[in-house]
Amino acid sequence: xxxxxxxxxVTEACTAQGEALAVRFAKEGANLVLGKGTEDLLKTVxxxxxKAMIVNPCIVTPEGCExxxxxxxxxxxxxxxxxxxxxxxxxxxxxxxxxxxxxxxxDENAKSAYLLTVAIGNDxxxxxxxxxxYVSSIHCDKPTGSTPMYSVAKxxxxxxxxxxxxxxxxxxxxxxxxxxxxxEGDDKIFxxxxxxxxxxxxxxxxxxxxxxxxxxxxxxxxxxLASEDANFVNGSNIRADGGFELHYGFRD
Amino acid sequence: MxxxxxxxxxxxxxxxxxxxxxxxxxxxxxxxxxxxxxxxNSNPAMAQDALKEIQAIGGEDCCILYQADVSDPxxxxxxxxxxxxxxxxxxxxxxxxxxxxxxxxxxxxxxDIDLLIRVNxxxxxxxxxxxxxxxxxxxxxxxxxSSVHGKRPTDFDAxxxxxxxxxxxxxxxxxxxxxxxxxxxxxxxxxxxxxxxxSGNPQPFPKGSIQLPREYYTDYPTYPLGRxxxxxDDGWACVYLASEEAEHVSGAxxxxxxxxxxx
Numbered sequence: 001x002x003x004x005x006x007x008x009x010v011t012e013a014c015t016a017q018g019e020a021l022a023v024r025f026a027k028e029g030a031n032l033v034l035g036k037g038t039e040d041l042l043k044t045v046x047x048x049x050x051k052a053m054i055v056n057p058c059i060v061t062p063e064g065c066e067x068x069x070x071x072x073x074x075x076x077x078x079x080x081x082x083x084x085x086x087x088x089x090x091x092x093x094x095x096x097x098x099x100x101x102x103x104x105x106x107d108e109n110a111k112s113a114y115l116l117t118v119a120i121g122n123d124x125x126x127x128x129x130x131x132x133x134y135v136s137s138i139h140c141d142k143p144t145g146s147t148p149m150y151s152v153a154k155x156x157x158x159x160x161x162x163x164x165x166x167x168x169x170x171x172x173x174x175x176x177x178x179x180x181x182x183x184e185g186d187d188k189i190f191x192x193x194x195x196x197x198x199x200x201x202x203x204x205x206x207x208x209x210x211x212x213x214x215x216x217x218x219x220x221x222x223x224x225l226a227s228e229d230a231n232f233v234n235g236s237n238i239r240a241d242g243g244f245e246l247h248y249g250f251r252d
Numbered sequence: 253m254x255x256x257x258x259x260x261x262x263x264x265x266x267x268x269x270x271x272x273x274x275x276x277x278x279x280x281x282x283x284x285x286x287x288x289x290x291x292x293n294s295n296p297a298m299a300q301d302a303l304k305e306i307q308a309i310g311g312e313d314c315c316i317l318y319q320a321d322v323s324d325p326x327x328x329x330x331x332x333x334x335x336x337x338x339x340x341x342x343x344x345x346x347x348x349x350x351x352x353x354x355x356x357x358x359x360x361x362x363x364d365i366d367l368l369i370r371v372n373x374x375x376x377x378x379x380x381x382x383x384x385x386x387x388x389x390x391x392x393x394x395x396x397x398s399s400v401h402g403k404r405p406t407d408f409d410a411x412x413x414x415x416x417x418x419x420x421x422x423x424x425x426x427x428x429x430x431x432x433x434x435x436x437x438x439x440x441x442x443x444x445x446x447x448x449x450x451s452g453n454p455q456p457f458p459k460g461s462i463q464l465p466r467e468y469y470t471d472y473p474t475y476p477l478g479r480x481x482x483x484x485d486d487g488w489a490c491v492y493l494a495s496e497e498a499e500h501v502s503g504a505x506x507x508x509x510x511x512x513x514x515x
Contacts, residue, residue, distance in 0.1 A: 062362055094377070094426045095384055099325055102377055106369055106418065114365065114414060118358050140421065143503075148425035152373060152418040159402065159417030163410035167357040194428045235405075 002227040004029035006080040009072065011035040011059065011116070017135060017183070018085050019044075020215035024223050025083075026050035031076050035059075035085075051076070059112040065119035078127060081226040082120045084113045084157075085135040087180075089150035089189050102149050109153035110160070117164050117175070125171035131226045132173060134161055135218065138181035138245045140237070145194025158237070165235025174234040176225045180218045181241025182207050197247060206247040213242055257495045260285035263339045264494065265331065267291045267322050267379060268349025270299025272447035273397060275306070276483020277346050277490045282310035284491050289335045290317045291349065322349050322375035328382040335386075342386035344494040347376040348397040350415070357410040365411050372415035373422060380426050384435075391434035393494045396423045397486065398439050398505070400513050420505070427503035436502035438493045443509030445481040477510035 008025045012018045013034035019041055022032050026045035032052040034041055045052045053075055058064030072079055086109050092101055117132055124130025139147070140154035157177065164175035182203060190197070197206060204212050221240045224230055239245060264281050268274045270292030278288045290306065292299035296319050306315045318334055320327040335342050350372040353364045380394060387394070401409075402416035420439065427437035489508050492498055507513060 094380055094422070094429050096381075097377070099374065099378070102374060103369070106373065110414070110418065111365065111369065114360075114411070115362075118360075122358055140417075143421065143424040143428045145425070145428050148422070148429065151421040151425050155421030156373075156414045156418035158420075159405060159413040160410065162405035163357055163407070163413050166405055166407050167410065194431070 001029035002223070002229070003081070007031040007033060007072065007076040007078060008081040008083060008226065009033035009035065009055075009079050009120070010083045010085055011112070012085045012087070013037040013041060015085065015087070016185075017087065017180070017215045017218060020219040021083055021085060021135070021222055023048065024216065024219035025081075025226075026052070028223060030081070033072050033076070033079065059116055060107050062115055062119065065115045069119050069123050073123070078123060079120050079130070080124075081131045081133065082116060083133045083135060083222055083226065084116060086112055087135065087137060087150075089144075089147040091146055091189065092149060094148045097149055102152075105149035106153050106156065109150060110156035113157050114160055117160065117168070121164065121168040121171070121173055124173050125168065128172035130168075130173040131230070132164060132168070132175040133222045133225045134175070134177045135222055136177045136179055136237075138179045138239060138241050139190075140177070140179060142197070142245050143195065144190050145192030146190050161237075162235045169234050174230065176230065176233055176235065177237040178218060178221045178225065179237050179239040179241065181213070181239070182244035183213045183215060183218060186212070197244065207242040207244045209242055211242075213240065256497050257284050257491050259491065259495070262343040263287045263289075263335060263341050264344045264346065265289040265291065265335055265342060265379075265383065266346040266348055267375065268293070270295060270302050270317070273442060273445055273483045273486050274346075274348040275302045276485075276487040277348065277397075278306055278315060278487075279309065280484055280487030280491045281494075282306055282314050286343075287313070287339050288315045289331065290315055291322070291331060292317065292319055293321045293349065322379055323370040325378045325381065328375070328378040332382045332386060341390055342383060343390045343392040345379055345383045345387070345392075345394045346397065346490050346494075347379050347394065349375055350397070352409050352412045354409045355411070360411050368411050368415050372412070373418050376419060376422055380422075384430070384433075387430075387435045388433045393436045393438070393498075394426065394430070395490050395493050396437070396439040398423070398441050400441050400443050400507065400509050402439075402441060404513055423505075424503055431502060436493075436498070438498075438501060438503070439505045440486055440489050440493070441505055441507045441509065442486045443475070443481050443507075443512045445483060445486065447483060474515055475510040475512045476515050479510065481508065481510060
C-alpha cells in the first residue's frame with residue numbers, strides 16, 4: 001500500500017487508461033481525484049476503499065488549473081501525485097491538417113500538461129515533495145504517420161518533463177514520463193502505411209511476446225514512478241511497450 | 253574537380269533570416285550559388301541592411317526580402333508564391349523563425365505560451381504545408397532549425413524547450429510523410445550562437461566574424477571546441493542537408509554545437 005493517505009489526481013479518468021490508473025492507485029491505498037471521471041468509476045474505486053471525487057476542470061487555462069487545486073485541497077488537503085493522462089490522438093496529415101486541429105491537439109495533450117504542472121507543482125512545493133507522471137507514448141519519439149499533431153504534443157511533453165525535473169526538482173518534486181505503446185486498440189487509430197509498426201493486423205506479432213500491452217501494465221509503471229521507490233528517478237522516460245518500438249519490419 | 257554543394261540555379265526560402273542564424277544560412281546558400289528569399293517579420297529595417305550585405309556577396313538578383321508572419325498560414329502561402337513567381341521554382345525551405353520569451357517556468361503568461369506554440373510550432377507547420385506543392389516539383393528538402401534544447405532542457409525558458417520538443421516530432425512526422433514525394437526533412441540543433449542582437453541585447457557582433465577576438469574563446473568554457481557557435485556554422489550544415497550529396501539523409505538531427513551537449 002504505497003499510497004495510503006496520499007491523493008492522486010488522474011486526468012482523463014474517463015478513458016480506458018484513466019480507469020486502469022484510478023483502479024491501480026485505489027488498490028494501493030490512494031485517495032482519488034478523477035478528472036472527467038464517471039459515476040461508475042467513482043463507485044468502483046470507493047468499493048476498493050478509496051475516498052474519491054470527480055472533477056471537471058478547464059485545464060487549458062491557468063485559472064482553471066488553480067481552481068482545481070483549491071477544490072481538491074478543500075476536500076483532501078493537497079495533491080501528492082499528478083498523473084497527466086491526456087492522450088487524444090486525431091487522424092490527420094502534416095500536409096492537410098487545419099490550423100485549428102493543430103492548436104486543439106497541442107492544447108489538449110500538451111498545454112494542459114504544462115499548466116497543470118505549474119499549478120500543482122507550485123502547491124506541492126509548499127510541502128517539499130510530490131510526483132508528476134506524464135502518461136505519454138512511444139510516439140514522443142517514433143512518428144506515427146497517422147496522427148502527426150498528437151506526436152508533436154508528445155514531443156512537447158518530453159521537454160516539459162525535463163524542464164519540470166529541474167525547476168520543480170529543486171523543490172523536492174520528481175517528474176517523469178511513461179512512454180506507453182502497443183496497447184490493445186492502438187492499431188485502429190495509428191494504422192498507417194508510413195510506419196512499420198501499425199501496418200494492419202500485425203501489431204501484436206511485433207511485440208516480442210506476441211501480445212499487446214494492457215492498460216493495467218501501463219498503470220503499474222505509472223504507479224512505480226509515482227511511488228517513493230522512484231525518488232531518485234527524475235526527468236526520465238520509461239518506454240513501456242514490450243519492445244514494440246524496436247521492431248523494424250524484417251520479421252512478422 | 254569536386255563540385256559538391258553547388259547550389260547554382262536553386263532557390264531557397266529561409267524564415268526569420270533578417271538577422272542571426274537565418275542570415276548566416278542565407279549567406280552560405282548565396283555563397284554556394286543559390287537564390288534566396290530572406291524573410292523577416294518584426295524588424296524590416298534591420299533586414300534591409302542584411303539584404304544589402306547579402307547582395308554585396310551574390311549580386312542584386314541573388315536575394316529578395318519578404319516580410320511575412322509565418323504564424324499566419326495565408327502569409328506563409330503568399331511568401332512561397334512570391335518566391336515561385338520570381339524564380340519559377342523552389343528547391344528548399346529552412347524553417348528558422350522562432351521566439352524565446354525567457355519567463356521563469358511558473359510565471360509564463362498564457363498569452364506568451366500561446367504565442368510560442370503558434371510561431372515555433374505553427375509557423376514551421378504552416379511553411380511545410382505552403383511549400384509542399386513546389387517541393388513536389390523539385391524533390392526538394394526542408395531543414396528545421398531546432399536547438400540543443402530540443403533534447404536538453406534550458407533551465408531558463410521552459411516553453412521554448414517545450415516547443416522545440418514538439419518541433420522534433422513535427423520534423424519526424426513530416427519526414428516520414430513527405431518521403432513519398434522524394435522530399436527530405438532534417439533538423440539542425442545549434443547551441444548558443446553569437447548573433448548581432450540576441451534577446452534584445454543591442455551589442456553588435458564584431459566584424460570579421462570568423463576571426464573571433466581571443467576573449468570569445470575564453471568566455472565560453474562550456475564549449476569543448478573553444479568557442480560559441482556562429483551563424484555560418486549552422487548555414488553550412490543547412491547547405492549540406494539541402495544538397496544532392498545528402499540525398500539519402502532524412503529525418504536526421506545534426507548537432508552543431510561545438511560538442512557542448514556532451515560536456
